[in-house]
Amino acid sequence: MTEKIQTLLAGRWRDASGPAYTTEYPHDGSAVAELHAATAADVDEAVQAAEQARKKPAWARLMHHERAGLLHRMAQGIRDRAEELAQLQRLDNGKPIKECRALVASAAGTFQFYAAAAETWEETLTPARGDFLTMSVHEPLGVVGAITPWNSPIASEAQKMAPALAAGCAIVIKPAEITPRMAIELARIAEHAGVPAGIVSVLPGKGSVVGDALVRHPLIERIAFTGGTQVGLGIQRLAAEKLMPTSLELGGKSPTIVCADADLDHAVAGVLFGIFSSSGESCIAGSRAFVHASVYEPFKARLLAAVENLRVADPALESTHMGPLVSRAHRETVERYVQLGLDEGGRLLCGGGRPQGGYYDQGSYYLPTVIEGLPNSARMCREEIFGPVLALLPWQDEDDLIAQCNDNDYGLASGIWTRDHKAAWRIGRALQTGTVWVNTYKLFSISTPFSGVKMSGYGQEKGRLGILHYTRQKSFYWGLNEAPLPWARA
Ligand code: NAD
Numbered sequence: 001m002t003e004k005i006q007t008l009l010a011g012r013w014r015d016a017s018g019p020a021y022t023t024e025y026p027h028d029g030s031a032v033a034e035l036h037a038a039t040a041a042d043v044d045e046a047v048q049a050a051e052q053a054r055k056k057p058a059w060a061r062l063m064h065h066e067r068a069g070l071l072h073r074m075a076q077g078i079r080d081r082a083e084e085l086a087q088l089q090r091l092d093n094g095k096p097i098k099e100c101r102a103l104v105a106s107a108a109g110t111f112q113f114y115a116a117a118a119e120t121w122e123e124t125l126t127p128a129r130g131d132f133l134t135m136s137v138h139e140p141l142g143v144v145g146a147i148t149p150w151n152s153p154i155a156s157e158a159q160k161m162a163p164a165l166a167a168g169c170a171i172v173i174k175p176a177e178i179t180p181r182m183a184i185e186l187a188r189i190a191e192h193a194g195v196p197a198g199i200v201s202v203l204p205g206k207g208s209v210v211g212d213a214l215v216r217h218p219l220i221e222r223i224a225f226t227g228g229t230q231v232g233l234g235i236q237r238l239a240a241e242k243l244m245p246t247s248l249e250l251g252g253k254s255p256t257i258v259c260a261d262a263d264l265d266h267a268v269a270g271v272l273f274g275i276f277s278s279s280g281e282s283c284i285a286g287s288r289a290f291v292h293a294s295v296y297e298p299f300k301a302r303l304l305a306a307v308e309n310l311r312v313a314d315p316a317l318e319s320t321h322m323g324p325l326v327s328r329a330h331r332e333t334v335e336r337y338v339q340l341g342l343d344e345g346g347r348l349l350c351g352g353g354r355p356q357g358g359y360y361d362q363g364s365y366y367l368p369t370v371i372e373g374l375p376n377s378a379r380m381c382r383e384e385i386f387g388p389v390l391a392l393l394p395w396q397d398e399d400d401l402i403a404q405c406n407d408n409d410y411g412l413a414s415g416i417w418t419r420d421h422k423a424a425w426r427i428g429r430a431l432q433t434g435t436v437w438v439n440t441y442k443l444f445s446i447s448t449p450f451s452g453v454k455m456s457g458y459g460q461e462k463g464r465l466g467i468l469h470y471t472r473q474k475s476f477y478w479g480l481n482e483a484p485l486p487w488a489r490a
């Protein structure tokens with residue numbers, strides 16, 4: 001049954017002013033939620049309300065430890081509703097329930113982490129270079145905007161909302177049009193935790209309307225964006241017009257390297273999980289596996305056997321490894337890429353199509369797909385597919401391997417499988433990626449900074465210093481004597 005939902009906009013629960021639309025459950029295409037899209041006028045209303053709310057003493061005068069208290073209550077609010085939120089997240093984007101639970105737990109952890117960062121906030125007394133005192137303090141930026149994609153909504157939104165609130169900002173969140181649910185629930189949790197009205201607004205709707213208006217709004221002091229590189233570039237251009245800082249967490253085409261000495265079973269499991277978890281709809285998906293020629297055939301055989309055992313199934317089942325893709329439209333994009341790979345001369349080793357029968361026919365399912373025989377220069381190896389498609393490439397020479405890995409516009413993440421820690425260090429330091437996993441993949445910790453390089457973006461999220469991106473520094477010089485200044489006696 002379709003549920004009608006409203007959003008928190010400028011301090012009030014209501015319908016946004018744009019047209020009504022429904023979101024779909026990717027498992028069977030059924031309508032899940034009905035809501036209204038926001039308009040540019042709604043953006044203005046939300047931002048103006050945020051600007052008013054953030055200046056009021058109830059927010060502006062909160063002590064760091066009091067703000068920390070609010071964030072702790074939000075972490076608890078998420079935990080209190082963990083199972084319900086995980087189920088809502090599953091209905092929103094079709095991720096397997098186990099993954100949804102992990103996302104919800106990580107969101108709670110994010111609020112807890114930034115509560116601690118707020119509570120233990122320290123300012124700097126800088127070394128004076130004369131008879132004066134110098135110090136630098138951090139002040140909240142003001143009203144910030146967050147724009148998020150559909151693949152891991154609650155985690156992406158928590159990673160922007162928690163540091164923004166911890167820093168004392170107000171935030172207007174624009175979730176992906178098709179997955180608005182988690183941002184709206186986080187706003188509800190913020191309200192229950194005691195965050196004042198107007199400090200958090202959520203504006204569902206189209207990026208080209210709502211996102212664009214948010215980026216352009218003169219009172220928006222920062223945009224934290226996660227999404228595709230082309231959209232990120234457009235945001236960056238607009239931001240330049242008003243000298244607005246941004247963080248851009250963009251796409252990836254991450255290489256995973258299997259060395260000759262790797263524990264093959266461990267590496268197979270890592271490559272499998274790295275590309276096929278979340279149905280490959282992950283910015284850090286390890287979509288290019290470079291396997292040393294001496295172990296290429298045994299690795300391939302074990303990988304294909306492991307793919308056979310993957311359960312592509314209903315995301316509500318505990319045993320499901322891979323659920324549907326987020327939408328039929330996105331599945332068509334993935335299908336076009338697979339066809340392109342085959343047209344470019346690739347050999348299909350498994351998958352390459354939709355599973356048939358039963359609920360598979362209603363949902364946007366796609367089989368885990370492995371293709372070999374393509375050069376790293378093929379478009380299928382260069383462009384982000386954002387689906388369960390792995391290119392398998394043999395390598396022999398380490399310098400050539402590193403050159404191939406780096407010969408890509410993206411630079412988000414990479415993985416190395418080897419027993420030789422010296423080789424892992426050497427290769428890892430040479431890879432142009434923001435994260436390197438050694439003998440593991442896709443592990444995440446809120447305490448560890450995350451960012452891409454090259455076309456994967458810039459501007460770290462996570463980590464203790466993540467809070468600083470929502471502040472500006474102000475420096476003070478305190479004169480300590482009455483000695484006359486240069487022209488005092490002029
Ligand atoms: P997308 O870029 O199409 O959309 C992301 C968000 O931007 C959505 O909310 C969308 O409505 C909005 N948007 C679209 N056009 C806009 C515009 N003109 N102005 C302002 N906002 C606009 O991306 P997507 O398809 O939702 O998500 C997939 C992409 O996200 C992939 O490229 C993936 O790699 C990337 N991603 C990156 C990370 C990371 O941390 N680096 C994490 C998750 C996803």
